[in-house]
Amino acid sequence: MTHHPNHGLAVALFAVVVAVTLTITVWVGRRGHAAEDFFAGGRDFSPLQNGFALSGDYLSAASFLGVTGLIALYGYDGVLYSIGFLVAWLVVLMLVSELVRNAGRYTLADVLALRMRQRPVRAAAGLSSMVVTLMYLIAQMVGAGSLVALLLNTNSGAAKAWTIIAVGALMIVYVTVGGMRATTWIQIVKAFLLVGGSVLLTVLVLARFHGDLGALMETAARRSGEGEKYLQPGLNYGSGVISRLDFVSLGLALVLGTGGLPHILSRFYTVPTARAARRSTMWAIGLIGSFYLMAIVLGLGAGAVVGGHDLRAANSAGNTAVPLLALDLGGGDGSTWGLLLFAVISAIAFATILAVVAGLTLASSAAFAHDLYARALRRENGRQVSEREEVIAARVSAVVIGGLAIVLSLYAQRLNVAFLVGLAFAVAASANLPTLLYSLFWKRFSTRGAVWSVYGGLVPAVVLVLFSPVVSGTKTSVIPGMDFHWFPLENPGLVSIPLGFLAGWLGTLLDREPADEDGYAELEVRALTGAGAA
Amino acid sequence: MAQQERVDWWAASASRPRVVAQRRSAEAEVPPTEERVGGAVYRSVQDSEAFQEIRRGYRSFVFPACAGFLAWYLLFVTAQAFMPDLLGRRIAGPLNVAWALGLGQFASTFLLTWLYARNARTKRDRAALELRWDTQDQLR
Numbered sequence: 001m002t003h004h005p006n007h008g009l010a011v012a013l014f015a016v017v018v019a020v021t022l023t024i025t026v027w028v029g030r031r032g033h034a035a036e037d038f039f040a041g042g043r044d045f046s047p048l049q050n051g052f053a054l055s056g057d058y059l060s061a062a063s064f065l066g067v068t069g070l071i072a073l074y075g076y077d078g079v080l081y082s083i084g085f086l087v088a089w090l091v092v093l094m095l096v097s098e099l100v101r102n103a104g105r106y107t108l109a110d111v112l113a114l115r116m117r118q119r120p121v122r123a124a125a126g127l128s129s130m131v132v133t134l135m136y137l138i139a140q141m142v143g144a145g146s147l148v149a150l151l152l153n154t155n156s157g158a159a160k161a162w163t164i165i166a167v168g169a170l171m172i173v174y175v176t177v178g179g180m181r182a183t184t185w186i187q188i189v190k191a192f193l194l195v196g197g198s199v200l201l202t203v204l205v206l207a208r209f210h211g212d213l214g215a216l217m218e219t220a221a222r223r224s225g226e227g228e229k230y231l232q233p234g235l236n237y238g239s240g241v242i243s244r245l246d247f248v249s250l251g252l253a254l255v256l257g258t259g260g261l262p263h264i265l266s267r268f269y270t271v272p273t274a275r276a277a278r279r280s281t282m283w284a285i286g287l288i289g290s291f292y293l294m295a296i297v298l299g300l301g302a303g304a305v306v307g308g309h310d311l312r313a314a315n316s317a318g319n320t321a322v323p324l325l326a327l328d329l330g331g332g333d334g335s336t337w338g339l340l341l342f343a344v345i346s347a348i349a350f351a352t353i354l355a356v357v358a359g360l361t362l363a364s365s366a367a368f369a370h371d372l373y374a375r376a377l378r379r380e381n382g383r384q385v386s387e388r389e390e391v392i393a394a395r396v397s398a399v400v401i402g403g404l405a406i407v408l409s410l411y412a413q414r415l416n417v418a419f420l421v422g423l424a425f426a427v428a429a430s431a432n433l434p435t436l437l438y439s440l441f442w443k444r445f446s447t448r449g450a451v452w453s454v455y456g457g458l459v460p461a462v463v464l465v466l467f468s469p470v471v472s473g474t475k476t477s478v479i480p481g482m483d484f485h486w487f488p489l490e491n492p493g494l495v496s497i498p499l500g501f502l503a504g505w506l507g508t509l510l511d512r513e514p515a516d517e518d519g520y521a522e523l524e525v526r527a528l529t530g531a532g533a534a
Numbered sequence: 535m536a537q538q539e540r541v542d543w544w545a546a547s548a549s550r551p552r553v554v555a556q557r558r559s560a561e562a563e564v565p566p567t568e569e570r571v572g573g574a575v576y577r578s579v580q581d582s583e584a585f586q587e588i589r590r591g592y593r594s595f596v597f598p599a600c601a602g603f604l605a606w607y608l609l610f611v612t613a614q615a616f617m618p619d620l621l622g623r624r625i626a627g628p629l630n631v632a633w634a635l636g637l638g639q640f641a642s643t644f645l646l647t648w649l650y651a652r653n654a655r656t657k658r659d660r661a662a663l664e665l666r667w668d669t670q671d672q673l674r
Contacts, residue, residue, distance in 0.1 A: 076632055080614065083639045087607050090643060094596045094650055217628040232622040233614045233632050244615035251611035255604070278654060285647050289640060518573030521580040528588055529662045531579070531669035 007152050009339055013347035014148075018170065021354060024185050029178035035387040038179035038394060039106040039366050040269040043534075047276045049188055051283020054267050056187030058085075058258075058284070059194055059291055060356040061143045062421050064349055067292070069318025070236065071299025072311055072325075075224060077236035078299055080247075082292035084254030089288065091259040091433075093281045099440050099527040101268040101277035105534040107363075108265050108432060109371040112439050114526070115519030116447040119376050121435075124454035126371030128431040129262040131458065132424050133364035134405060136261075137357060139420030141167055141409035144353040151323065151346045161410055167357060168406035174358040175365065175398040179391075183358045184270055190348075190355035195287060197348045198294040201322070201341075204329045205301035213297075220303035230303075246489045250422055253493030257425030260432030263363035274530050301325055323349070357405075364401045369394035414478060422491050423465060430457030430496040438504050440527060446515045449508030456503020457496055464492035575672045584665050591657040595650065603646055610635055 032042055045053070063085065070078030104110035109125035144167045145160035152159065174183060209216045221230040229235050237247045258264060268277045302311060302321035305328050314320045326345040330338030373393045374385040385393075412420075435453045438445040464487045465471065471478050473485040489495075508515075526532050579585050613621060614632070621632035 076636075079633075079636055080611075083610075083636055084607075087603065087639055087643055090603050090646055091600070093647060094600055098654075214627040214629070221628065228622075231628055231630060231633070232618065234618045237615075247615050248608075248611055251608070255607055275659060278651065282647055282651055285643065289644060293640065518577060521576040522573065524589070525576050525579045525585060525665075525669060528592060528658075529579075529585070529666040529669060531666045532673060 007343075009343035010151055010346045013343050014350050017347050017351045017354065020189070021170070021174065021186050021351070024189065025174050025178035025182040028182040028185050031181065033391070035106075035391050037181060038391045039266070039362075039370065041180035041184045043270060043272055045184060045270045045280075047271060047279035048283055049184070050267060050271050050276070050280035051287060052191040053184045053187035053270070054264065054280060054284035055287040055291070056189075056191035056194070056355050057263055057267060057359040058288060059191070059352065060140055060421070061147060061349060061353045062139070063291070063295065064194060064198075064352050065143075065147065065319045065322060066317075068295050068299040068302065069311075069315070069321040071296060072220075072302035072306075072321040073224070073308060073318040074236035075221065075226070075230035075300075075303070076233055079296055080233075080251075081254070082295055084251050085258075086285075086289050086292050088255045088258035089281065089285045091256065092264065093278070093285065095437060095440070096259045096265070097268050097277045097281045098274035100265055100436075101271065101274045102530045102533040103440075103523055103527045104265075104269065106266065106269055106366050106370050108260075108262055108436060109367070111523070112435060112450055113375075114523045115439065115445075115516050116450050119378075119380070120447060121450045121454075122371040123376035124451045125432070125435065126367045126376060128427065128454050128458045129367035129371070130364050130401075131462070132260070132428045132432065133262055133360045133367070134401070134408070135420055135427065136263075136424040137360045137364070137401075137405045138409050138412050138415075139424065140353055140357050140360065141405060142412055142415060142420070144350075144357075145409070145413060147319065147349060147353065151320070151349075157413075160413060164409045165406055167353065168402050168409070170354060171357040171361050172399050172402035174354075175361045175402075176395045180266075180270060180362060183355075183362050184267075186355045186358055190351045191287065193348045193351055195291060197345055198291055198298065201301070201326060201329065201345070202294045202297045205297055205305070205325070208301070208305065208329065216297070216300050216304055220300040224303050224308040226308075242488050245494065246491055249426075249489050249491040249494035252497060253422060253426035253429050253491055256429035256433050256493075256497060258428075260428035260436065261425075262367060262428075262432070263359045266363050266366060269534075274533070298322055298325060301329075305329065361398050361402055361405070365394045365398040368397040368401070373397070419470060419490065423461075426491055426493040426496060427458060427461045429493060430461045430500040431455075432457075434497075434500040434504050438501075438508075439523070442508075443517075443520055444508055444515050445504070445520075446508045446511040446513060448511035448513070449504045449506075452507030453500055453504025456507070457500025460499045461492045461496035464489075464496060468492070572673060575669065579665065579669050579672070582665075584661060588658045588661050588665065591653075591661075595653045595657070599646060599650065603642065606642065607639065610639060 031037070036042060067078060067081050070081060072078070100111055103114055107126070108129055109122045112121040112125055141164050145164045148163040149156070149160045174186060205216070217231060221227060224230045226235060237243055271277050271280055299321065302325040306321065306324045311318055311321050311324065314324055323342055323345050327333060327338045327342040330341035332338050369390050374390045378385065431454050434457055435450050438453060439450065467485050467487045468490055469477060469485050469488070470490050471485065473483040474480070621635070622630055624630045625634055
């Protein structure tokens with residue numbers, strides 16, 4: 001290993017991040033204890049604030065460390081990830097944000113329940129939302145474990161395990177004590193730090209190359225050891241037919257998945273109107289787009305300044321490219337500025353992970369408490385669950401979900417982080433998005449169609465992954481010793497997303513019970529005008 | 535525009551009590567008769583010319599725009615997978631076709647965001663807000 005920076009400063013800054021976020025949680029959490037406060041942050045955030053919070057929820061460690069690392073190592077192929085992540089926001093902006101804000105209250109299932117029989121659709125949508133958030137959560141926590149271990153320069157399993165437990169415990173505290181309001185403020189602070197840190201590094205990289213982007217690209221290509229191929233498609237994804245199809249599958253999952261992510265959808269309930277939801281999405285697109293443009297410069301900068309050889313030596317997946325870039329830009333190992341910049345960037349990466357897991361846990365506990373516990377699991381004419389009980393159930397379930405995520409993450413440490421995130425996107429795109437779009441735009445869509453569409457996307461997505469090379473059959477699989485795979489692609493999106501849409505259409509055709517026309521009228525009028533919106 | 539925004543905010547806060555009252559009734563599982571009244575109101579609003587106009591304004595922009603950017607994105611992704619030679623061709627300096635198309639995706643996303651916002655602001659925001667108050671008055 002070429003770099004052995006002193007990590008004392010980084011650890012101190014990690015402690016500062018934890019202290020600041022806990023202070024925010026306690027301070028903000030004291031205000032308001034109604035369900036509206038816990039699930040929707042009181043619905044009084046401004047578009048700018050929510051735009052930052054959306055970016056904070058969306059830009060996980062997979063973006064800050066993963067995408068920049070991929071760009072540093074594979075050049076152009078790394079850029080492709082960031083394009084899928086950004087273009088997806090057009091779906092959110094035009095088809096989802098305003099309509100969902102007007103039609104729902106706390107969760108995705110609220111929108112469906114307006115026009116369907118509520119118990120079956122809440123059970124289906126609540127379940128799939130929990131599956132998506134749990135997968136996403138495990139990805140982030142596994143990432144946190146290996147990240148902190150790498151930054152602290154220990155590669156011991158115990159250090160990773162303790163990091164996962166600590167991150168899990170912190171996120172439980174954020175959510176149970178602070179609810180949506182504290183979680184939103186943590187996202188805002190984190191997004192601010194993330195964008196600020198990226199701007200600083202981008203300016204330093206550009207200054208190093210005197211503003212000459214061509215020189216930056218050529219130096220990165222030369223030092224990657226791949227030459228011309230570095231700037232062309234195909235370095236990472238290869239050239240076989242299967243790997244190309246896999247790539248298209250991932251691209252589809254990325255662009256359609258964002259609109260079905262529960263923790264993104266629930267953000268739109270924190271602003272007062274649909275207009276504010278639109279404006280917050282526009283802020284988010286501006287922030288996320290600028291971030292990914294800077295990520296290209298940072299990735300190329302890491303390739304050019306640190307060099308492909310040293311990056312691979314520090315972490316074969318390139319996950320430490322940005323912190324190492326910061327170290328070199330500040331003057332290298334041993335220099336005060338280098339160590340300071342390294343520590344600051346590492347602390348920002350840590351804050352990123354903490355904020356994202358809090359947002360995910362909250363969305364998951366809302367799906368459980370609001371959809372499953374308070375409605376789907378009740379008898380048709382049974383006692384109503386009060387709002388107070390719903391919030392208590394959400395707090396308890398946040399603890400349970402957090403604990404479950406900790407345990408699963410400890411066992412999932414062998415899984416690749418980017419793959420898990422890609423899978424969460426694939427499930428969201430297969431199970432959540434078809435149902436949501438059909439409900440909003442198709443007059444004839446019925447309860448059976450909604451239920452089939454959720455399960456028809458969820459089950460194939462999960463089953464295809466179980467029988468893919470990710471789980472068995474290759475040396476890098478979860479179970480390397482066995483081979484029961486028959487599905488060739490790693491990402492199921494190409495098959496499971498069309499299946500989700502197909503199942504919704506088929507279920508509607510085969511439903512003897514006609515669509516609820518009054519319900520659709522209410523949904524449509526409410527979604528487009530805001531009449532009667534929460 | 536800042537002024538429009540403020541108007542909107544006022545409108546939202548002014549609506550609070552009404553919305554809360556309605557939510558309570560929704561909580562308490564509205565009895566069937568009242569539900570039918572609400573349903574009839576929503577049906578009549580849905581059939582009204584004003585609403586059809588708003589929906590047309592929304593759909594006539596959003597559906598073609600979505601079809602357009604999804605086709606452009608999928609074309610871009612499949613081109614990576616199946617036409618790597620074409621994309622590797624250099625245009626100027628280190629810049630090749632692949633990079634130009636990729637940066638084009640960024641540009642088209644920003645452009646479409648701006649166009650959509652302009653369309654919503656000029657074509658339907660005001661009408662939607664008016665219809666909202668009308669509908670909520672009828673629902674009371």
